[in-house]
Amino acid sequence: MSTGSVLAHALVLVALPTFVVGLVNRTKALWSGRRGQPLAQLAYDVVRLLRKQSVVSTVTTPVFRLTPWVGLATALASGVLVPVLARPAPLAFAFDFVFFAYVWGLGRVALMLGALDTGSSFEGMGASREAFFSAILEPAFFVVVGAACLLTGERSFASILALRPTDPIHAVAWVASIVTLLVVVQVESARMPVDDPTTHLELTMVHEVMVLDHSGPDLAALQAAAAIKLTVGLTLVACLLNPLVGRSSGAVVAAVNVAVTLGLAAALGTVESLVARLKLRAVPQYIVVALVAAGVALLATTFHAGGEG
Amino acid sequence: MLPLVLSSIALAVGALLALLLPRNGWRAAAAIGTQLAACALSAGPLVRVLRGGAPLEGAWPWAYPVEVVALRVDSLSAFFLVWSLPMTLLGTVYAVGYLDPYFKRGRNGGPQFALLNMTSLAFLVIYSAQNALVFLLGWEIAAVAAWLMVIWDYRSQKVRFAGFNYLVSTHIGLFVLVAAFMLLYAQTGSMDFRTFATVLAKPARIRGVAFMLLGVSFALKSAFFPFHSWLPRAHSAAPAHVSALMSGVIHKAGLFAFLRFVLFIGKPEEWMGWTVLVFGATSAFFGVLYTSVQRDLKRLLGYSSTENVGIAAMGFGVGCLGLTWGVPSLVVAGFAGGLLHIFNHALFKCLLFYAAGAVYRATHTVDLERLGGLLRRLPGAGWLFLLGGIAISALPPLNGFVSEVIIYSGLLSGSAPSPSARVALVCAAALLAFVGAVSALSIVRAFGVAFLGAPRDASVKVAGPTPRSMTASMLVHAAAVVLVGAFPVASLAIATVPAALFSAPAAAAANEGGLVALLTPVQTAAQALLALSVVIGGVGWLLGRRSRKHVTWGCGYTAPNTRMQYSASSFSAQFAAVFEGFLPQLRRERLSKDVFPAQAGHLQTHHIDAVERRTFEVLGQGEEMITRTSERIPEQPRFAFAAGLVALVIAVGLLIGAAR
Numbered sequence: 001m002s003t004g005s006v007l008a009h010a011l012v013l014v015a016l017p018t019f020v021v022g023l024v025n026r027t028k029a030l031w032s033g034r035r036g037q038p039l040a041q042l043a044y045d046v047v048r049l050l051r052k053q054s055v056v057s058t059v060t061t062p063v064f065r066l067t068p069w070v071g072l073a074t075a076l077a078s079g080v081l082v083p084v085l086a087r088p089a090p091l092a093f094a095f096d097f098v099f100f101a102y103v104w105g106l107g108r109v110a111l112m113l114g115a116l117d118t119g120s121s122f123e124g125m126g127a128s129r130e131a132f133f134s135a136i137l138e139p140a141f142f143v144v145v146g147a148a149c150l151l152t153g154e155r156s157f158a159s160i161l162a163l164r165p166t167d168p169i170h171a172v173a174w175v176a177s178i179v180t181l182l183v184v185v186q187v188e189s190a191r192m193p194v195d196d197p198t199t200h201l202e203l204t205m206v207h208e209v210m211v212l213d214h215s216g217p218d219l220a221a222l223q224a225a226a227a228i229k230l231t232v233g234l235t236l237v238a239c240l241l242n243p244l245v246g247r248s249s250g251a252v253v254a255a256v257n258v259a260v261t262l263g264l265a266a267a268l269g270t271v272e273s274l275v276a277r278l279k280l281r282a283v284p285q286y287i288v289v290a291l292v293a294a295g296v297a298l299l300a301t302t303f304h305a306g307g308e309g
Numbered sequence: 310m311l312p313l314v315l316s317s318i319a320l321a322v323g324a325l326l327a328l329l330l331p332r333n334g335w336r337a338a339a340a341i342g343t344q345l346a347a348c349a350l351s352a353g354p355l356v357r358v359l360r361g362g363a364p365l366e367g368a369w370p371w372a373y374p375v376e377v378v379a380l381r382v383d384s385l386s387a388f389f390l391v392w393s394l395p396m397t398l399l400g401t402v403y404a405v406g407y408l409d410p411y412f413k414r415g416r417n418g419g420p421q422f423a424l425l426n427m428t429s430l431a432f433l434v435i436y437s438a439q440n441a442l443v444f445l446l447g448w449e450i451a452a453v454a455a456w457l458m459v460i461w462d463y464r465s466q467k468v469r470f471a472g473f474n475y476l477v478s479t480h481i482g483l484f485v486l487v488a489a490f491m492l493l494y495a496q497t498g499s500m501d502f503r504t505f506a507t508v509l510a511k512p513a514r515i516r517g518v519a520f521m522l523l524g525v526s527f528a529l530k531s532a533f534f535p536f537h538s539w540l541p542r543a544h545s546a547a548p549a550h551v552s553a554l555m556s557g558v559i560h561k562a563g564l565f566a567f568l569r570f571v572l573f574i575g576k577p578e579e580w581m582g583w584t585v586l587v588f589g590a591t592s593a594f595f596g597v598l599y600t601s602v603q604r605d606l607k608r609l610l611g612y613s614s615t616e617n618v619g620i621a622a623m624g625f626g627v628g629c630l631g632l633t634w635g636v637p638s639l640v641v642a643g644f645a646g647g648l649l650h651i652f653n654h655a656l657f658k659c660l661l662f663y664a665a666g667a668v669y670r671a672t673h674t675v676d677l678e679r680l681g682g683l684l685r686r687l688p689g690a691g692w693l694f695l696l697g698g699i700a701i702s703a704l705p706p707l708n709g710f711v712s713e714v715i716i717y718s719g720l721l722s723g724s725a726p727s728p729s730a731r732v733a734l735v736c737a738a739a740l741l742a743f744v745g746a747v748s749a750l751s752i753v754r755a756f757g758v759a760f761l762g763a764p765r766d767a768s769v770k771v772a773g774p775t776p777r778s779m780t781a782s783m784l785v786h787a788a789a790v791v792l793v794g795a796f797p798v799a800s801l802a803i804a805t806v807p808a809a810l811f812s813a814p815a816a817a818a819a820n821e822g823g824l825v826a827l828l829t830p831v832q833t834a835a836q837a838l839l840a841l842s843v844v845i846g847g848v849g850w851l852l853g854r855r856s857r858k859h860v861t862w863g864c865g866y867t868a869p870n871t872r873m874q875y876s877a878s879s880f881s882a883q884f885a886a887v888f889e890g891f892l893p894q895l896r897r898e899r900l901s902k903d904v905f906p907a908q909a910g911h912l913q914t915h916h917i918d919a920v921e922r923r924t925f926e927v928l929g930q931g932e933e934m935i936t937r938t939s940e941r942i943p944e945q946p947r948f949a950f951a952a953g954l955v956a957l958v959i960a961v962g963l964l965i966g967a968a969r
Contacts, residue, residue: 050852053855053856053857054853054855054856054857055856055857055858055859056853056856056857056859057858057859057860057861058858058860058861059682059762059763059860059861060861061684061685061761062850063684063695063761065849065850065853066846066849066850068849069842069845069846069848069849069850070842072845072849073841073842073844073846074838074842076841076845077834077837077838077841080837091830091833091834093831093834094826094827094830095714095717095718095721095827095831096834098713098714098717098721099714099831099834101742102703102704102710102745103838105702105704105745105746105749106699106704106838108749109699109702109704109749109753112753113695113753113756113757113761116753116758116761116875117757117761118762119681119682119761119762119763119871119874120862120863120864120869120874121869121873121874121875122864123875124757124874125875125879127875127880128875128879128880128881128882128883128884129883131746131750131753131754131884132887134746134749135743135746135747135749135884136743136887137746138739138742138743138745138746139739139740139742139743140739141742142735142738142739142741143735143736143739145721146720146721146735146738146739149721149723149735150723150731150732150735153723155721212862213862216853216856217849217852217853218849218853221845221849298732298735298736299732301728301731302728302729302731302732
């Protein structure tokens, strides 16, 4: 891992989230016939919030003020593990995806504790939903990653995401993996149709309701963390889609990967414009779609091995 | 062997002194002093064995049924002893502060301290005995001592019931164990474990029967599902240090004994490995489901023991399958991961129980629905509970993650010989992920409801600070939790030599290298995460210094009160609804139907243990159920057909079984 590529990884990790969120919002604006906000609106928001004074509830403890920052740390840490540029990340090792999943888990726990610390029943509701959805989502991620492990014979993110539709079995697993990971991203980063990041109807939300009471720098940390998580999740799918992996020089592959990530952001924005948010009761069923897709990928592996043996 | 014998004598003398000395202070000092001496005496030799030294051995002639008391401490025994003895010592130190209010009322603490010493003594016997009768003696000392310690509050009928429930369950386990030993004795004519090994090493039907009997007995000891129903009761009734020691330390004896017999078996059959894996996975699944709905903080922690022994057993199952398939990397990942998980579980579970004990001592309740906002009143216990909670959810950078990642590495390694076995192992990994996420849910719920937010019940008074002896014990455990998490490679050393017992000596070294290669980057990543969290947390703390205080935003509602907070039941309601079939709920309600209720209604919900419930249902109404079923047979031909089919399958199965 050269210094240059570590620097490039860090730069993309810090800069890209702003534009991913900007592009999602711009796409939604275009679909609804508006001009929309600047692409770097999130960066302006974060800078503005950092300069503001925060308001803290009298009920809270230091947990409330620390958790947004722990969440930001976990988002950044997860970004260091993921092949954002379609080449091994600065910290790539065997079973790095297990670490990745649990780092996201730590971020979720921090977010939920911050929400419960306010003593607000709305925020408790959000935390409860987040815990529930993530509990049924986690197996889907591990099944799909396990299937990719078995098909590629590799044990690390950059290599298992090199899964390509080379034959019918691989094609089935590849499509199923993309579907599963997209649902994982939608649930984890609170996008439509699971959660609506724009409304402020507290009874209908998961992520936004947990940050109701945060303000100033704390809110900035939460927004930055959410954007980084979304970007990191999308790059996972981008690595699967990137057509140039292993066929071109590192810089070109990296540039294409960033482009694919931005393309996925636009696709996400399109989905959000065309699809209504699911009823909360239907969300678990939507997650089961991810589980089923992951199961299909896993079952595909048995055919693959059967053909060989 | 001499230092361990001297330790046993010191512990016995300490127990006697604790009974005879006049004042509680002296009794505590006698117990702590002798346990300290035992730890100091045994530490050196045990560490030497754990680092690959020769096993300690000794034999003394004895009267007829025993004939010879043979003791042997190999690295597996040393692994269990090296943390069991100090943790019991820490529990005894904790007890001094925890029981102080009882002592002030004139209660004699002598028996309790003597029993703590006897527990340590029982460990020395169980973990080193080479003779079935001596082993049973140690087993029984541990069981009875634990029972007597559980019923410390014997004046309460609930506590006595929980105690007897435990006593009966543990003795059912003992009968099964005795049956297994008798079976083996009938084959060998000796109670010596080494002769058992000669029988168990040969694949035969007798081996399978012995395996099942031993497995059931050890599963009862370690509270595996569905043999766990005594555990939540006992854990919620016992004093906190007893719950902690039972859950974290004493019940690990079941897993130890299981591993000891796996060593005798040598190369298990494939069904044995799958049985252990499925049994462990079932325990982990049901244990964690029950943690998500408990109201009683200590019951919740009790169920989480079932979950964690299940996770360790999943590791052992992978190890056994590795032995069968001859895949050394699976053997070492499974057994090292499982052993390390046992150790880690002891560390964080004791910490959590101690923190729960601090809550009970201060508020006299562990009912989550009545607590709230405790972090402001009991900051020490609160933050330490949070630390233990993050560790028990297996989140990095703490210790729980280290052992789970090793088990994951076995499950996802794809080194099983057949495609379907590989798929099954990936499914087990997915189940482990589910268990991790649900245990995060449970711990967020427990910590969030008890320690965060505002107090829910004004009648709960929070008494003074946590005594220093309790805080000290918790701090030692917390330090270990962080150290193991931040330095996994160094911590692995505790489990590598015992795990190497299971594989061929030549392969052991290479596999140890594999584990170190697995954990070295994990260590870098964990340390980086720790550093990043501390730095960013520090910056964030400084940035948010100039904050204004205001009430929590009520979404426009201006008269919120503390009872409107999300409660523990509401937090898990949505989750519990999905798993309704496994989580039966009792509901007592008197709700008024009128639009303008004349009198206040009430509603009480309570999640009960499905296994216990069904057992009692069958016991109470078994006859009725059979009558009802048999009445339906002539009426419904389909039912009769199904019953006939089942009977036929059983009959054919028996015939085939007998013919083999």
